Amino acid sequence: MKTRTPEEGRTALTDDAERNRLLAEMAEQSTDMISRHTPEDWRFIYVSPAVTHLLGYSVEEIVGMSAYDLYHPDDVEDFRLRAPTVNYDRGLYTHTYRFRCKDGHYTWLESTSRTIRDPATNEIREILVVSRDATHRIKADKATRRLARVLESTQDLVIFVNLDLTVSHLNEAARNALKLEQTDYSAFPLAWFVTEKGLRLLLDEAFPSARKTGHWRGELAMRCLKASRIPVMLELLAHRSLHGDIEYFSLVAHDLTEKKAAEEQLKQYQADIDHASRLVTMGELASSLAHELNQPLSAMVNYLRGIERRFAGASSLAWSDLEVPITRSIQTALRAGEIIHRMMDFTRKQEPVVTSLNLPELIRDMIEFCESMAERHNVRLVFEPGFELPPVQGDRIQLEQVLLNLIVNAIEASNSPSEEKVATVRINVDHHEHRQLRVQVKDQGPGISEADMSRLFDRFFSTKQTGLGMGLAISRSLVENLGGELWAENLPEGGACFSFTLNIAD
Ligand code: ADP
Numbered sequence: 001m002k003t004r005t006p007e008e009g010r011t012a013l014t015d016d017a018e019r020n021r022l023l024a025e026m027a028e029q030s031t032d033m034i035s036r037h038t039p040e041d042w043r044f045i046y047v048s049p050a051v052t053h054l055l056g057y058s059v060e061e062i063v064g065m066s067a068y069d070l071y072h073p074d075d076v077e078d079f080r081l082r083a084p085t086v087n088y089d090r091g092l093y094t095h096t097y098r099f100r101c102k103d104g105h106y107t108w109l110e111s112t113s114r115t116i117r118d119p120a121t122n123e124i125r126e127i128l129v130v131s132r133d134a135t136h137r138i139k140a141d142k143a144t145r146r147l148a149r150v151l152e153s154t155q156d157l158v159i160f161v162n163l164d165l166t167v168s169h170l171n172e173a174a175r176n177a178l179k180l181e182q183t184d185y186s187a188f189p190l191a192w193f194v195t196e197k198g199l200r201l202l203l204d205e206a207f208p209s210a211r212k213t214g215h216w217r218g219e220l221a222m223r224c225l226k227a228s229r230i231p232v233m234l235e236l237l238a239h240r241s242l243h244g245d246i247e248y249f250s251l252v253a254h255d256l257t258e259k260k261a262a263e264e265q266l267k268q269y270q271a272d273i274d275h276a277s278r279l280v281t282m283g284e285l286a287s288s289l290a291h292e293l294n295q296p297l298s299a300m301v302n303y304l305r306g307i308e309r310r311f312a313g314a315s316s317l318a319w320s321d322l323e324v325p326i327t328r329s330i331q332t333a334l335r336a337g338e339i340i341h342r343m344m345d346f347t348r349k350q351e352p353v354v355t356s357l358n359l360p361e362l363i364r365d366m367i368e369f370c371e372s373m374a375e376r377h378n379v380r381l382v383f384e385p386g387f388e389l390p391p392v393q394g395d396r397i398q399l400e401q402v403l404l405n406l407i408v409n410a411i412e413a414s415n416s417p418s419e420e421k422v423a424t425v426r427i428n429v430d431h432h433e434h435r436q437l438r439v440q441v442k443d444q445g446p447g448i449s450e451a452d453m454s455r456l457f458d459r460f461f462s463t464k465q466t467g468l469g470m471g472l473a474i475s476r477s478l479v480e481n482l483g484g485e486l487w488a489e490n491l492p493e494g495g496a497c498f499s500f501t502l503n504i505a506d
Pocket residue numbers: 405409410413443445446447448452456461462463464466467468469470471472473496
């Protein structure tokens with residue numbers, strides 16, 4: 001070993017003294033509490049002034065006290081059990097525990113300890129400890145753990161994704177819903193868990209919006225690895241670092257399967273009511289239609305009887321003798337067939353199909369359909385279409401249903417008892433604002449009383465003895481579903497006017 005010259009020895013001595021002085025000064029000024037303890041019972045040999053700020057004791061008060069007396073009772077045992085296993089010979093030991101302040105309350109400290117040993121005997125001479133207030137960290141840890149528990153127990157699917165859109169964490173609900181059996185899914189791309197359409201929406205809209213504004217919300221379909229679809233309401237959040245860079249994204253998806261099923265059920269229920277209402281309207285028309293069908297049937301019987309008569313006694317007949325009655329029979333049978341066909345069409349249960357429709361043609365059809373009923377009520381149906389009307393958007397059967405409800409109501413309201421005084425129901429179509437057409441059905445009936453006006457479109461509101469009171473309610477919802485409006489008003493000259501609008505087809 002190289003021996004120091006006297007000169008070198010002096011310099012080393014001043015260096016050591018200087019270092020100790022600096023260290024002592026740092027300890028005195030540090031906001032961390034620096035303390036030295038006896039190895040047996042952890043009595044304070046020295047403590048820096050930070051003790052006053054951290055624990056409320058003055059330096060003089062605490063020196064001589066044993067740290068064991070200040071540990072929280074729950075932590076003492078833990079500390080005693082750990083201490084021998086740590087042994088202090090493998091460097092540093094850090095632990096977090098509660099320590100009693102002078103005013104009696106406990107504060108969380110995080111301490112790092114190391115042993116100072118006698119170089120000759122290797123005996124522990126004392127323990128050097130640096131402690132700091134860990135209350136904030138413990139509170140933050142607790143809050144994080146609480147949040148993590150909420151995250152794990154929520155029924156919503158929570159997924160964290162990295163910037164490269166690989167999954168970093170899925171909560172239990174997400175693992176269950178996505179039917180993930182293995183535990184390590186962290187490298188899975190997010191694309192595996194959303195439908196193709198959903199992924200396009202995420203990439204084109206959701207992620208760019210979350211990058212810009214921090215979040216995005218919308219509906220899309222996720223899918224599990226076993227391919228079944230899960231409709232969800234998704235909340236996408238971008239999480240930024242303190243410097244403002246996006247670090248990762250979180251997706252909170254609320255499973256809409258049950259809601260969608262309920263909506264589907266409601267739609268089905270609505271369709272059933274619509275259908276029932278069509279059957280009722282058809283019922284109202286039935287006696288008139290039966291009358292209308294009777295006419296062609298009697299006509300056909302007459303033609304066939306004529307042919308029968310011509311055959312009777314004649315040995316041979318020329319085609320010219322039979323042509324007229326046979327062609328007329330066929331035409332009449334076809335007309336009867338058309339009426340039946342329309343009735344069947346109208347009462348059949350079918351999914352609505354929105355197409356572009358020629359409104360005047362549809363109205364003419366419906367007028368023809370109601371003609372025999374109008375006749376029986378001494379009502380004249382007049383149609384006044386405007387010029388150059390473009391096609392509208394709608395489902396044919398639904399629009400027929402609306403028109404039929406309004407025309408049948410108008411005929412029933414007009415109900416002229418005398419044949420001389422024929423009432424008129426006028427139907428007209430014209431252009432309305434916002435690229436819409438407007439249909440008006442005007443009658444010469446008593447109009448609508450002020451009290452009835454507010455209830456007119458309520459379900460089951462009817463002033464008729466056998467009325468169901470669903471016609472107007474359904475008509476309004478059908479028109480509104482197509483983007484239009486349906487309303488009623490009284491005409492200044494008397495009578496009611498029901499109007500509805502429809503969007504012009506693009
Ligand atoms: P219902 O015809 O089965 O009564 P609606 O919903 O079609 O059911 O009509 C509800 C009510 O609105 C009718 O009972 C009637 O009182 C009133 N109403 C409908 N159309 C007219 C009209 N053109 N004139 C006067 N009142 C009408």
